[in-house]
Amino acid sequence: MAAKITHFDIHDVRFPTSLTSDGTDAMNTSCDYSSAYIALRTSDPNLSGYGMTFTIGRGNDIVCSAISAVAQQLVGKDVEELFSYMGKTWSYLLGDSQLRWIGPEKGVIHIASGAVDNALWDMYARSRGKPLWKLVVDMTPEEMVRSTAFRYISDAITPEEALEMLKAREAGKKEREAKVREVGYPAYVTSAGWLGYDDEKVARLTKEAVLQGFNHFKMKVGQSLENDLRRAKIIRSIIDNPEYTTKAVDPESIEGKNAGPTGSVFMIDANQVWDVPEAIDYVRAMAEVKPWFIEEPTAPDDILGHATIRKALKPYGIGVATGEHGHNRILFKQLLQAQAIDVCQIDSCRLAGVTEVLSVLLMAAKFGVPVCPHAGGVGLCEYVIHLSLIDYIAVSGSMERNVLEYVDHLHEHFIYPCSINKDGRYNVPSQAGEGYSIQFKESAFEEFEYPQGRYWRGVLGKAKTNGANGTNGTNGTNGTNGTNGTNGTNGVAH
Amino acid sequence: MAAKITHFDIHDVRFPTSLTSDGTDAMNTSCDYSSAYIALRTSDPNLSGYGMTFTIGRGNDIVCSAISAVAQQLVGKDVEELFSYMGKTWSYLLGDSQLRWIGPEKGVIHIASGAVDNALWDMYARSRGKPLWKLVVDMTPEEMVRSTAFRYISDAITPEEALEMLKAREAGKKEREAKVREVGYPAYVTSAGWLGYDDEKVARLTKEAVLQGFNHFKMKVGQSLENDLRRAKIIRSIIDNPEYTTKAVDPESIEGKNAGPTGSVFMIDANQVWDVPEAIDYVRAMAEVKPWFIEEPTAPDDILGHATIRKALKPYGIGVATGEHGHNRILFKQLLQAQAIDVCQIDSCRLAGVTEVLSVLLMAAKFGVPVCPHAGGVGLCEYVIHLSLIDYIAVSGSMERNVLEYVDHLHEHFIYPCSINKDGRYNVPSQAGEGYSIQFKESAFEEFEYPQGRYWRGVLGKAKTNGANGTNGTNGTNGTNGTNGTNGTNGVAH
Numbered sequence: 001m002a003a004k005i006t007h008f009d010i011h012d013v014r015f016p017t018s019l020t021s022d023g024t025d026a027m028n029t030s031c032d033y034s035s036a037y038i039a040l041r042t043s044d045p046n047l048s049g050y051g052m053t054f055t056i057g058r059g060n061d062i063v064c065s066a067i068s069a070v071a072q073q074l075v076g077k078d079v080e081e082l083f084s085y086m087g088k089t090w091s092y093l094l095g096d097s098q099l100r101w102i103g104p105e106k107g108v109i110h111i112a113s114g115a116v117d118n119a120l121w122d123m124y125a126r127s128r129g130k131p132l133w134k135l136v137v138d139m140t141p142e143e144m145v146r147s148t149a150f151r152y153i154s155d156a157i158t159p160e161e162a163l164e165m166l167k168a169r170e171a172g173k174k175e176r177e178a179k180v181r182e183v184g185y186p187a188y189v190t191s192a193g194w195l196g197y198d199d200e201k202v203a204r205l206t207k208e209a210v211l212q213g214f215n216h217f218k219m220k221v222g223q224s225l226e227n228d229l230r231r232a233k234i235i236r237s238i239i240d241n242p243e244y245t246t247k248a249v250d251p252e253s254i255e256g257k258n259a260g261p262t263g264s265v266f267m268i269d270a271n272q273v274w275d276v277p278e279a280i281d282y283v284r285a286m287a288e289v290k291p292w293f294i295e296e297p298t299a300p301d302d303i304l305g306h307a308t309i310r311k312a313l314k315p316y317g318i319g320v321a322t323g324e325h326g327h328n329r330i331l332f333k334q335l336l337q338a339q340a341i342d343v344c345q346i347d348s349c350r351l352a353g354v355t356e357v358l359s360v361l362l363m364a365a366k367f368g369v370p371v372c373p374h375a376g377g378v379g380l381c382e383y384v385i386h387l388s389l390i391d392y393i394a395v396s397g398s399m400e401r402n403v404l405e406y407v408d409h410l411h412e413h414f415i416y417p418c419s420i421n422k423d424g425r426y427n428v429p430s431q432a433g434e435g436y437s438i439q440f441k442e443s444a445f446e447e448f449e450y451p452q453g454r455y456w457r458g459v460l461g462k463a464k465t466n467g468a469n470g471t472n473g474t475n476g477t478n479g480t481n482g483t484n485g486t487n488g489t490n491g492v493a494h
Numbered sequence: 495m496a497a498k499i500t501h502f503d504i505h506d507v508r509f510p511t512s513l514t515s516d517g518t519d520a521m522n523t524s525c526d527y528s529s530a531y532i533a534l535r536t537s538d539p540n541l542s543g544y545g546m547t548f549t550i551g552r553g554n555d556i557v558c559s560a561i562s563a564v565a566q567q568l569v570g571k572d573v574e575e576l577f578s579y580m581g582k583t584w585s586y587l588l589g590d591s592q593l594r595w596i597g598p599e600k601g602v603i604h605i606a607s608g609a610v611d612n613a614l615w616d617m618y619a620r621s622r623g624k625p626l627w628k629l630v631v632d633m634t635p636e637e638m639v640r641s642t643a644f645r646y647i648s649d650a651i652t653p654e655e656a657l658e659m660l661k662a663r664e665a666g667k668k669e670r671e672a673k674v675r676e677v678g679y680p681a682y683v684t685s686a687g688w689l690g691y692d693d694e695k696v697a698r699l700t701k702e703a704v705l706q707g708f709n710h711f712k713m714k715v716g717q718s719l720e721n722d723l724r725r726a727k728i729i730r731s732i733i734d735n736p737e738y739t740t741k742a743v744d745p746e747s748i749e750g751k752n753a754g755p756t757g758s759v760f761m762i763d764a765n766q767v768w769d770v771p772e773a774i775d776y777v778r779a780m781a782e783v784k785p786w787f788i789e790e791p792t793a794p795d796d797i798l799g800h801a802t803i804r805k806a807l808k809p810y811g812i813g814v815a816t817g818e819h820g821h822n823r824i825l826f827k828q829l830l831q832a833q834a835i836d837v838c839q840i841d842s843c844r845l846a847g848v849t850e851v852l853s854v855l856l857m858a859a860k861f862g863v864p865v866c867p868h869a870g871g872v873g874l875c876e877y878v879i880h881l882s883l884i885d886y887i888a889v890s891g892s893m894e895r896n897v898l899e900y901v902d903h904l905h906e907h908f909i910y911p912c913s914i915n916k917d918g919r920y921n922v923p924s925q926a927g928e929g930y931s932i933q934f935k936e937s938a939f940e941e942f943e944y945p946q947g948r949y950w951r952g953v954l955g956k957a958k959t960n961g962a963n964g965t966n967g968t969n970g971t972n973g974t975n976g977t978n979g980t981n982g983t984n985g986v987a988h
Contacts, residue, residue, distance in 0.1 A: 026590045058592035062559050062602065069553060098523045098551035104766070104794065104819060107601010108556065150794040154771040154803070272598070276649040299646040301824045303797060304831050308649070325598055330795045337798050417550065 002081075003044035005074045008119075011037040012064045013440065014057060014450040015378060015410055016459070020095035024196030025221030028452025032057035033378040034450070036064045036112070036455070037440065038071055040119045042079055047122025053115040053349040054377045059108075060450065066112035069099055074116070082123045083113070087146040090117055091422030092354035106327040118383070122436035131353070131429045132436040132466065133389035137173060141166035148358040149329060156333045164363045169397050176393045185388050185399060187406035188216030190376055192235070195220045199234055203396050206235050206377045210244040216265045216293070216403050222273035225285055227430030228346040232289040234470040235421060239264035260290065265403075269295035272325070276305040280312040293319035293343055306340035321345050322375035329359040335369040347374045348383035354436075357387055365396040376407035382437040385426045412442040439445070496575075497538035499568045505531040506558045507934065508551060508944040509872060509904055510953070514587055518690030518768040520716030521856035526551035527872040527904060528944075530606070531934065533612045534567055536573055539603045543617025544933040545845040547609040548871045553602075554944065560606035568610070577618045580641040584611055600821040604846050611847025612877070616930035625923045626848070627883035627928040631667060635660035635679075638888065641853040643823060650827045656856045660927045663891050672886045679882050679893060680917030681900040682710030682761070684870055685730070693728055700729050704738040707918030710759045710897050712789070716767035719779055726760070726783040726947055732757035754784060759897075763789035766819070770799040774806040782945045787813035794819035800834035815839050818868035823853040830861040835843070841868045842877035848930075851881055859890040868902035876931040879920045907938040 014034040024031070037052040055063055069246060071095060074082070082089045094100065094113055103109045125132040136144065144166055145159050192205035206217060217239055223226040238244055240260040260266065268291045274282060279297035294313065298305050300322060310320040319342030326332050327350060335341050344364045351357050364371045371391050373384035384404060392399040413419035416434035418428045429437050447454050508528040512582040518525070531546040535717045549557055567587060568576070576583045588607055589597065597603040619626040630638065638660055639653050688700035694757045700711060701779045711733055715722040732738055734754040754760065768776060773791035788807065792799050794816060804814040813836030820826050823845060829835050838858045845851050865885050867878035879897060898920060905911035912926035923931050941948050 032592070056592050056595045058590065059560070059563060059596040059603065062556060062563065063596055065556050066553070066602070069556065072655070096552065097524060098526070098549070099553045101550045102557055102605065103521070105603050106795070106821060107597050107603060108560070109553065109601060111596065152769055152796060152799075154772075155799060267690060275646055278648075299824045301600070301795075301822065302646060302828065303647075304828045305649060305824075327600060328795065330793045330799075334796065334798045469652060478568040 003042040003047050005040055005079060005082075005437050006043050007039070007075060008068075008071045009039045010064050010068055010071075010438070011035070011039075011445055012060050012450045013059060013378075013444055013448050013450055014456070015039055015413075015451075017409070018057070019243040024194045024273040025220040025269065026119070026195060027271040028056060029196075030057075034060040035440070036060050036067055036115055036379050037120050038067050038115050040071065040074065040116075040121070040123055047079070047123060047127055049121075049126065050435070050440055051115045051117070051121040051122055051349075052352070052379050053111040053118075054347075054380055054396050055111075055119050056377075063108055063115075064453045067106045067115050070096075070109070070112050071115045071119075074120070079123065079127065083127070084121060086124070086355055087145075087149055089120065089147050090352070091151065093117060094352060096347055105330070105352070110327060111350055113352040114349040114356075115353075116353050118436055118438065119347060121354040122438060126433060126435040129432045130433065131152065131386065133386040133429065136275040136354070136358075137177065137393040138388045139394075140168065144358065147355060148362065149352075149356045152330050152358065153333045153359060153363065156337060157363050157366050161278070161366065165362065165365060166394065169394055172391050172397060176397065180389060180392060180399065181428045181430070184421045184423060184427055185385060185392065185443075186216075186403045187214065187420060187424055187426050188218060188265075188372075188403045189214045189407075189424075190218045190405055191407050191409070192217060192271075193219030193222060193231070195384050199231060202231055203234050203238060203250025206238045207244060207404065210239060210264075212420070213422060214406075215239070215263060215424070216267065218267040218269055218405075220268040220271065221268045222282070222284070225255045225282060227381050228268075229286065229289065232268070232286065232291075236260065236289055237264060248410050249313050253429075266290060266293050267295065267321070272299055274298050276302070276308055283313055283318060287318060291318055293483060295343075295345065296324065297322075300327070300474065302333045303331065303340055306335065307338040310342065311339055319343060321372070323347065325350060329356050329363070332360045333363055336363055336369060341369060344369045344371045345374045346371060346387070348380060348387055354387075358390075361387070361391050361395045365391075370398070371396065371400040372403050373405065375405035376409065378410045379414070379438055381406055382410065382414055382416070385418050385429060386436060388426075389428065413440055413448075415439045415441055433472040497536040497541050497794055498571045498574075498844060499534055499573060500537050501535050501860075502562075502565045503533045504558050504562055504565075505529070505533075505934070505939055505948075506554050506944045507531055507938055507942050508554060508950070509907075510949065511903070512551070516810055517877040518688045519714040519763065520689060520766040521766040522550060524551075528554040529872050529934070530554050530561055530609055532561050532609050532613050534565065534568065534610075536617070541573070541617060541621055543613040543620065544929065545609045545611070545613025545616055545843075546873050546932055547605040548841075548874055549605075550871075557602055557606055557609075560590045560602045561609050562604070564590075564606050564610045568614070571687070573617065573621070576614060576888065577621070580618070580849055581616070581639075581643055583614065584643050585645065585844070587611060588846060599824070599846070604821060605844055607756055607846040608850075609847075610841040611849050612930055612932065614841060614847040617930060620655060620929040621925060623926045624854075625880065625925065625928050627880040627887075627923065630848070630884045631671065631887040633888075635664065641849060642855065642856065643846075643850045644864075646824050647827045647853055647857065649859050650831060651860050655860065659856065659859060660888065663888055667887055667892060670891065674883060674886060674893065675922045677923070678898045678915045678917060679879060679886065680710075681708065681761075681903075681918055681920050682712060682866075682897045682913060683708045684712045684763075684899055684905070685712060685901045686727060687713030687725070689717060692697075693725060695923065697728050700732045701738060702734060703918070704735050704758075706914070707916060708900075709733070709757060709918070710761065712763055712899075714765065715762045715780070716776070717763040719776060722762075723780065723783065726762070726780065726785075730754065730760060730783055732859055733760065758783060759817070761785050761786050761789060764791050766790045766793055768792050768801055770796070773803050776805055776963055777914070778802075778810055781810040781812060785812055787815040789839065790818065791816075794821070794823065797828045797832050797834055800829065801832040804834055808909040813837060815866070817841065819844060821849050823857070826854045827857055830857055830863060834909070835863060838865045839861045840865060840881070842874060842881055848881075852884075855881070855885050855889045859885075864892070864895040865890065866897050867899065868898035870903065871972045872904045873908070873932055875900055876907065876910070879912050879923060880930060882920075883922065907934055907942075908937055
C-alpha cells in the first residue's frame with residue numbers, strides 16, 4: 001500500500017533576534033527571525049516531510065493559518081501520485097480559486113504555499129533516501145521539466161526549451177557533482193555589515209570572516225551616506241589588506257571583474273529603502289568603495305525601476321541585484337526580460353517552493369544571469385545550498401560566477417545544519433535522511449514556539465495571556481470548515 | 495477632548511453565492527462573495543468607522559486575522575491627528591517592518607491594510623458629516639496631496655506635479671459636481687455574462703440591461719472559443735438591435751470608437767486564464783465581435799506581458815484592461831510607464847485603501863488613461879462610486895471616457911446601498927451619515943457571519959464544529975501580544 005498524507009502539524013517558532021540587532025537594515029530595524037513550519041505526516045510512520053517559510057516576527061501566526069489552509073488540500077492524497085508529477089501537484093496546491101484570490105500568487109498565501117511545497121519535496125527526497133539536491137540532479141531532464149511550474153512564463157521559456165537546456169547539461173553532471181563535493185560551494189558573508197552593529201564590531205567580524213576564508217562581503221546601507229561610506233571604507237581597508245587576504249577570485253569571473261586589489265569583493269544592500277531617483281544618486285555617491293552590486297535599491301515589485309537604476313549605474317561599474325522579496329516567477333521573468341538585474345537573488349520560501357524555484361533557475365540560465373540565493377534569517381542557509389547545487393550541477397553548470405549568502409545564525413536548531421568548510425565555502429549536504437535539511441530539533445519548539453515555548457512564556461509572563469484567548473474569537477471561524485481542526489490541536493501540543 | 499480609537503470589531507461575513515453561479519468566470523469557478531470587515535470604535539460613542547476588503551470565500555478568516563494585526567496599531571491614537579495627514583497615517587499603518595515582511599505591500603497583509611485604511615477614511619467622512627467622495631473633493635489640492643501615498647512612485651509623479659494637476663482642476667469642480675449629481679455616473683453591466691449562466695439566461699439578462707438603460711456590456715471568456723463566440727454573438731445581436739437600444743455613446747469618446755451600430759459597447763474578460771502568446775491568439779480570434787477591450791488577459795503581475803498583448807491587438811482595434819488584481823501603486827505605475835493598458839481598473843480594497851487609490855488616480859490622469867474601477871462582489875459597488883466621483887470631479891475631470899462596473903448583487907445588506915438611475919447610471923451617494931457607504935446592516939451578521947450566522951449554522955450543522963476548536967491552537971499564538979485580544983472577543987460575540 002502506498003502511503004497517503006494523513007495530517008500535519010504546524011509550529012509558530014520565533015527567535016528573539018531583535019535583542020542583539022542581528023538582521024538590522026535600513027528597512028527592517030527590528031527582526032525576530034521566525035519560522036512558520038509544517039510537518040506533513042503520512043500513513044507510513046517512517047515518512048514525514050518538513051517545510052517552512054521565513055518571517056521576521058509578527059504575522060508569523062497569520063502565515064501559519066494560511067499554511068494550514070493550503071496543506072489541507074493534501075490530506076488523503078497518495079504521496080507517490082503527488083511525487084510523480086510535481087509540476088501538476090504544485091498547480092493543484094495553488095489552484096484553489098478562493099485561496100488564490102487573496103494572493104494571487106503573492107504575499108501570505110504564496111509563502112504559505114512555499115512552506116507546503118517544500119515539505120512535499122522534503123518528503124519526496126527522504127522517501128528516496130537522498131538529500132533534496134541529489135534527488136533533483138539525479139532526475140532525467142524530462143522529470144525535471146515535469147517538476148517545474150510553467151504557467152505564465154511560456155513567453156520566456158517553454159517546457160521544450162527547458163528540456164533542451166537540461167539535456168545539454170547532462171554530460172557534465174557527474175563531474176560537477178564530484179567537484180563541488182570536493183571544494184564546496186562559494187559563499188559570501190553578510191553578518192559583518194548589519195546596520196545595528198557599531199564600527200568596532202563590523203571591523204572585528206570582517207577580519208574574522210577574512211581569516212575564515214571568505215572573499216565576498218556585503219554591507220547594509222541606506223540610513224546615512226556619511227556613515228555608509230565610513231563603514232564601507234573600514235571593511236574595504238580590511239578586505240583589501242594583503243596581510244589578511246590569502247586568495248583571490250578568478251579575475252575572469254563576473255565578481256572578479258569587480259574585485260579589489262587582493263581579489264576581495266564588496267557588495268551593498270539597501271533593503272528597498274529608496275525611490276528610483278534617490279537610489280541612483282545615493283549609489284553613485286558610493287562608487288569610490290567599488291561595490292560589485294547594489295542589492296534591493298528600491299521596491300521589489302519595480303521591474304522598470306530596477307532597469308532604470310541598472311542603466312544609470314552601468315557607467316560606474318556597479319551592478320543591480322534583487323529578488324529576496326521577488327514574489328513569484330512572473331516577477332523574475334520580467335526582471336530578466338527587462339534586463340533589470342545583474343544578479344538574481346531567489347528566496348527559497350518566498351517563491352512557492354522548489355517547484356517554482358526551478359522555473360526561475362531555468363529562466364535565469366536561459367538569460368545568462370547568475371543566481372545568488374538569499375539566505376540568512378533562520379533556515380534559509382539550510383535550504384539554499386540545495387538550490388545552488390541544483391543550479392550548478394543540473395541547470396546553469398557554473399559556480400564560478402555565483403556566490404551564496406551565508407549568515408552564521410541559528411543553525412544549531414536544525415537536525416541537519418548547513419556548514420562552511422575551511423575555505424569559506426558551503427559543504428555539500430550528504431546525509432541520506434536529511435531531505436531538504438529543514439527539520440527542527442524538538443528543543444527548538446520547546447524553547448521558542450510562540451507563545452508557549454519556554455523562552456516566550458518567560459518573557460511574556462502571565463499578565464498578557466488574557467489577550468491570547470481573545471484573538472481566538474476571530475480565528476476560530478476558520479475551523480468550522482471541519483478541515484483545519486486537527487492542526488490546531490497539534491500547534492498547542494508542543 | 496478629541497476622540498481616540500479605543501478598539502475594533504472584526505467580522506467574517508460570507509454569502510453563499512456559489513450556489514447560483516453568480517460570479518463564475520474562467521478562473522473562479524466557485525465564489526462565495528465574502529467580506530473581511532472591521533468596525534473601528536472611538537472614545538466618542540457617536541463616531542465609528544467601517545471598512546472591509548473583498549474575498550471569494552476560503553481565506554476570509556486569514557484576512558480577518560491580518561486586519562486585526564494591522565488595526566491594532568491604531569488603538570490609542572487621536573483621530574484628528576490621524577486625519578490631519580492621511581498620507582503619513584497610511585505610511586505608519588503599512589510601516590510595521592515585521593508585518594511588511596509577509597507582503598510586502600501585497601497579498602493578505604495589503605488587502606487587510608486596505609480594509610483598515612478605508613475604515614479610517616469612512617470615519618473621517620462621517621466625522622465631517624459628508625459622504626467620502628464629498629470629503630475628498632472638498633479638500634484643497636494641498637490636503638489631497640497630503641492624503642496620498644507617494645513612496646516608490648516619485649519617478650512617475652512627484653507631490654509637486656500632483657499639486658499642480660489638482661490646482662488646474664480646481665476651477666471646474668463645482669460645475670462637475672452639479673452635473674454628475676444631475677445625470678449620475680456612467681455604469682456598465684457584468685451580471686449578464688457570467689460563464690456559469692446558460693445562453694437563455696445571458697440573452698434575458700442582456701435584454702433587461704438594455705431596457706434598463708445600460709449601453710456597456712461585459713462578458714466572461716476563456717473556457718472555450720467556440721462557446722465564447724456563440725455567446726458574444728447572442729449579446730451583440732441584442733445590444734446592436736435598434737429595437738432595444740435607445741441611446742448611443744459619444745462617438746468621440748474612447749468607448750464610442752469601439753461601439754457597434756447602435757452605439758452599444760461590448761467588452762470581454764478572461765480573468766487571467768492565458769499565457770501571453772495564448773492570449774494574443776485567442777483574442778484575435780474574437781475580433782469579429784468587436785470588443786472594446788480584453789480584461790485580464792494574463793497574470794495580473796505581468797506588466798511586460800500586458801504591453802506585448804496590447805501591441806499585438808492594436809491592429810485589431812482591441813484594447814487591454816487590467817487592475818482588479820493589481821496589488822499596489824507600484825504595479826500600476828509600471829503598467830502606465832510601459833503603456834501596457836488602455837483602461838486602468840483599480841480595486842477599492844485590493845489597493846490599500848483610499849490613500850493608495852489616490853496615488854493611482856493621479857498617475858492615471860497624468861498618463862491620460864481612463865480609470866474604470868472594478869466592482870461587483872460584495873461592497874465593491876458601494877465603494878467605487880465614491881472613487882469615480884473623486885476622479886471625475888477633482889482629478890481627471892472626465893466621465894465621458896470612463897465607465898464604472900455595476901453588478902446587481904447583495905446591495906440589500908448595506909445600510910447605504912448604491913443605486914442606479916433610470917438611465918443605467920450610478921446615483922451620487924448623498925446622505926450625511928453614510929461615509930464610505932460600506933456599513934453592513936446587523937442582519938447581514940446575524941445571517942451570514944461565518945460560521946456562527948444563521949445561514950452557516952444551518953448548512954454546516956453540528957458535525958463539523960469540532961474542527962473549529964482545533965484551529966484555535968495555532969491562531970491563539972497571536973493573542974499573546976496582549977494586543978489583539980479585544981477583537982477576538984468581539985468576533986465571537988456576533
